[in-house]
Amino acid sequence: MGIRLLKSQILAALSFALLAGCSTDSGVISKKEANQQISSTSQSQIQRLNEDTALSERHQDVAKRPIAAEKDRQSDGFVADIPSRQGSSLQVLASEDRGREAAAVSATIPENDELKVAATQQEDERPEREAAELAAAQQEAERLKREAAELAAAQQEAERLEREAAELAAAQQETERLEREAAELAAAQQEAERLEREAAELAAAQQDAERREQQAAELAAAQQEAERLEREAAELATAQQEAERREQQAAELAAAQQEAERREQEAAELAAAQQEAERLQREAAELAAAQQEAERLQQEAAELAAAQQEADRLEREAAELAAAQQEADRLEQEATELAAAQQEAERVEREAAELTASQQEAERLEQEAAELAAAQQDAERREQQAAELAAAQQEAEHLEREAAELAAAQQEAERLEQQAAELAAAQQEAERREQQAAELATAQQEVELRQQQAAELAAAQQEAERLEREAAELAAAQQETERLEQEAAELATAQQEAERLEREAAELAAAQQEAERLERETAELAAAQQEAERLEREAAELAAAQQEAERLEREAAELAAAQQEAERLEREAAELAAAQQEAERLEREAAELAAANASAQKDAADASAGQRTVELGPNAIALSATSSSLIIGAQTGTQPIKFKTQTNDLILKGETLSNRGEFNKAINSYTIALSTTPKDSGIYINRGFAKEKSGDINSAVLDYNKAIELNPKDHRAYIARGIALANKGNKEMAMYDFNKAIKIDPKNEWSRIKRADLFTEIGDNQKAITDLTIALKINPSNTATLYSRAKLNEESGLKTQAEGDYTQIIKRNPEHATAHANRGKIREDLGNKSGALEDYTTSLKINNKQANIYNNRGLLLASLGNTKAAVSDYNEAIRLLPKMSEAYNNRGSLYIQQKQYDEAIQDFITAIKTNPNYGTAYANRGIAYEYSGNMLNACSDWRKAGELGIDYAKQWHNQQCTN
Incomplete structure (x- = not known):
């Protein structure tokens, strides 16, 4: 209404001006000032639109603004908005000056021209009055504009309150969900049953995910993400608590996901708002990872029984995303990034095998707790983004008002065309004034007045040219007006959407009442909030959550069923706790063994x-x-232990892969075998051996610990763990394991040989020789053991015994060149030079290099x-x-x-x-x-x-x- 009233007032003023006409130079000047005042409003509106749609171009080059009026304002000194009060004061001064000039003229002209001069004076004053009226109309227009701005602000406030109501309802639903989840924490058994129910719900959620995939590109892999979250929750040491925590995160970010989708929809509808679109694109780039997390958590929320209302809303929003091609492109890019992330996940899978003991796992969880704090800050940042989107809504309404203003600009263009006609009349009036100037040639003052009039006419000519340019600009503005009308239609659609959201807010208000009822029913969960905060801190486990989750996704593909995997991980968690206790016990025993070894004598000959x-x-x-x-022999190496395990396909596959050196694949095969045969200690030993060969000694020790826990009488597990601990440099603990293996099976050759190696490393050659001697009694045909004892005898100064050992080796293998050479050196030391010469010669015949x-x-x-x-x-x-x-x-x-x-x-x-x-x-x-x-x-x-x-x-x- 205010804009239409302003238009009518301006048209009335223009009509009055056309009827009155223009006769003096001062009238021309007043019209020019009035035109500047009138055109400044429309031009400033055009300028604002231009600045909104080409902000980046303004930063690059101010001279490249798309609206031609901007260049004219720079070149002609155009003032975008001249306050009406200042314009009025300037016009009064001009009137006073012209009064004095007129008085000077009247003193010199004849009496018969006084009437003409008086008429001219009145004609000059009439445009000034018209300009004053126009200034008043301008003030009225400004007042109406302020009222329109206040109404727009009120509308924005109403919309903000509606959004806050929607957010409050969502928060209430989130609170209810947290309370329900806290109730599910009563016992691990109840939680297991809930997971079974959720598995059934996930089956239905899969079908729903396929439907949503057709409705919106961003829901394509939602079901797989949900399954990944299940496995991720099960993999953690307290797998059940992890699942609950992630469900809580899903609820916390559900509102953020909805808000993000609404922003994307608004960005598509506000195609002309280039500045806003660019800002949203930057935000989308910054929130790429957050968007993936939000989509994942949205699918988790769909798994909950209370998420039906959310599913319905997503269906409606998916229908509204038909034209969201830009969003589809972004999702394709995210899919590319996900492929790269998959490769990164495979690398992390290999690194994950290096996790050693429960202590290191605890440290990792502490680091993940710090990362959860960062996730909390990210949630707060998303809330700020939601506020920015609210501002985007206000900007849309602002564009709607500008569309109305551009409609007024069209009428202003028509008014300027009328002014152009008036200027043509002003040109004729100027010619008439030139004739009057010729008649006043005898007066010097009249000559000066004519000169001034000539200058003013030149300015009027420039003003006419400027108005022609403005007419061309207004033609372009007409096209812009049509475009804004189309945008206004789109905004009308957005208004209908806002009304729909208001209806949803009303529905959520009813849900609020239901929430209050449920809140009373869950009064016994007063401590649930504290538990939720603790779980937030425990989101420590998300430090490498994404990478770990992807690794678990690949492992889960090999599992027969998700429930079996969950049970296996629970058993492993218990095993890790037992492993920690076992490690502490072994440390105590190692301390006792260290005290015992301190009293042992070392023969370091x-x-x-x-x-x-x-x-x-x-x-x-x-x-x-x-x-x-002189003494050259093959050092006895550490050979893989061959353990007898179940001869099923998985175990045989693991052994084959391990023999080929493909230890990571072998580990995966053994892991799958353990999921079906979790009590087989031999499989743990084999997997530990593969882990040790792949460089993950700490994880191998954990497997050996598990094997010992399952079968404390299995000497193979003690031998394997002893070898691993010796390789780590923990000789005391290794010695304990070898002693334990010998105690369980005194006739085991391998445990004697490995303990002899350890005695050699610590410098106790005599005990090493004793162990090797016993090993030779158990297996007299082991030439490598005999060779090791020969070298130890030689190093210990027992040359006669060493000569006997080398002689036995030569009897078994007459072509053993090193045995001949070493026996020759011993015989030479013992004074048997002829025997030494014979051995040297025989050795060189076998190997002359x-x-x-x-x-x-x-x-x-x-x-x-x-x-x-x-x-x-x-x-x-x-x-x-x-x-x-x-x-x-x-x-x-x-x-x-x-x-x-x-x-x-x-x-x-x-x-x-x-x-x-x-x-x-x-x-x-x-x-x-x-x-x-x-x-x-x-x-x-x-x-x-x-x-x-x-x-x-x-x-x-x-x-x-x-x-």
């Missing part, structure tokens, strides 16, 4: 052959041999006086291993005996070059220099050898080089 050097007199020759080349054995046999031949054969062996050793410094040193020593000093010096130089810290080579080269008559170099080499720890070389230097 190191019998490995070292650098063998013959000390001679001042003019003798020093010979050396390498030790590392052993440079160290050639070097050792060369030493033996040199000691027997066979210098030529010794040199030949040294040559062969150097050929096989050119950087063998010991062979160069030993051959140089023989060259000194043969008085080939230059050759000897060259060999010693090569030996020192290969090993700069080879003190024996320095000492022997000093001897070669001495025999060559170069005492200076000899003294230098003996001094260097003394610095490297060769004491006899230091004596030679003190005796022969100090004078």
Whole structure:
């Protein structure tokens, strides 16, 4: 009504102005000012619309505004809105000035022209009165605009109250659901029964999900998400509480999901509101992950019996999303991101296997609790976004008002066309004034007045051109008006939607009364709220909830049924608790064992052959041999334990995969087998072995713990756990397990061998030899065990026993080159040089690539006086291993005996070059220099050898080089 009244007043004022006409320059100026006042309102409205629809372009370049009037305002100094009071005061000043000018003119013109001047004066004053009337009309229009704004604000407030009522009703429903869930916490058995009922509900929810998938693209995978949540809840240590917590989260975010969908619908309907659309797009990008979580929780809410009303509302909203193509595109992008997330989940699945013990799980839960706090902050941020969407509704109403204003702008365009006609008349009036100026040529003041009039006419011409441009702009504004009319129609549809929501609010008000009744019925759950807050804090478990959930989704695909998986995880949770207790008990036993081991004696005799050097007199020759080349044997490795398990397909598949090195797949196979045979300790042992081989020793220990719990008399589990603990460096606990295995089965060979390895690591060779001896009594044919005892006897100085062990190995395998070489070294040490020479020769016949054995046999031949054969062996050793410094040193020593000093010096130089810290080579080269008559170099080499720890070389230097 206010806008129509303003239009009628403006038209009336224009009609009055056209009837009155214009005759003076001051009238032209007044019209110009009035036109500026009138056009400023419409132009400011156009400008606001332009700024709303092209905000980003304004930021980039102010000169690129799509409305042509904006450029004109910048170039012509256009004022967007001139207050009417200021315009009136300026017009009064102009009137006073013109009065004084008219008085000056009348003093000089003849009496017969006074009547014309008076008429002209009245004609000049009449446009001023018209301008004042127009200013008053402008003020009235502004008042009506303020009233319209107040009405719009009132409408916005009403809509806000309606939305708050809807939110309050949803919150009430959420409170009721939380109270029902708290009642379900009474006992674990009741919760299990509820899960069974929910499984039945999920079957129906699946059909509902398929229907919703056709209705809206965002509900496509809702059922799968629900199943994933079930498995996720079951996987956690307190699986039942996790399921309840996630259902609570679903209820908490249900309202946020509804609000997000409403925002998306409004964004589609407000296609012209480009600025708002861009803002919503940014928000959608920021809330991409939140949207997925909201959709997942929405499906959980659908599983609840009380979610029927929510399902109906989603059906209606799905029908309204027919034109939401942009939303479909976004969901496709989210599907792509979900595929990437699936790959990430597979990686997390491998990492999840590295979870070690209940203590680490507790730490993970603590971290997840911190992440729940972040989730709470995210919920608060969503509430803020809901408030922003309310502001978007207000913006839509604002656009509706602008559409009405643009309709007024159309009428304003017609008024400007009339003004253009008036300006044409003003042009004719200007020509008439020029004629009057010619008649007043005799008056100097009249000349000055004419000059002023000429300037004013030039300005009027510019004003006419400006009005022509404005007419063209108004033509474009007409097109914009038609577009806004279409938007107004869309907004009318939105208004109907608002009315529908009001009806729903009324229905929710009735639900509120029902909620109050249910609240009275659940009075006994006064502590339920505190429990809910505790569960919020426990959402610690969501730290890696998404990743863990995806891993569980893949594992669940292999389970026969969701209920069996839930039961299995409950048993595993109990097993983890028992494992923790078992770990504590083992720690106590380990402490006792540590005290017992502290009293044990350690025989750390190191019998490995070292650098063998013959000390001679001042003019003798020093010979050396390498030790590392004398005792060479295959180190006994840790072999996989072969356990007898059930011969079903899953176990056989797990063993096959483990043998191929595909340990993760083997673990999955064993896990599925355990779901049907949870009491088979052998499967736990096999799975623990696969986990250990994959690098997850901590998780393997947990499986061994479970196997021991199921069968405390299974020595295999103790052996396996002992090996795992030894690999972790926990020798005391490993020793306890090996002792326990031997106590259960004293005739088990493997437990003796592994305990012997552990005794060797801690330096107790005698106990290791005892265990290996017992193991050989249990299985005399184990050559590897016999070889290990031979090396331990040799290292412990028990050379005769070591020789006997090597002899047995040679009897079993005459082609064992290493056994021949090691027995030859022992025989040489025992003085049996002929037997040693025979063993070295036999070893080289079996394997002629052993440079160290050639070097050792060369030493033996040199000691027997066979210098030529010794040199030949040294040559062969150097050929096989050119950087063998010991062979160069030993051959140089023989060259000194043969008085080939230059050759000897060259060999010693090569030996020192290969090993700069080879003190024996320095000492022997000093001897070669001495025999060559170069005492200076000899003294230098003996001094260097003394610095490297060769004491006899230091004596030679003190005796022969100090004078």
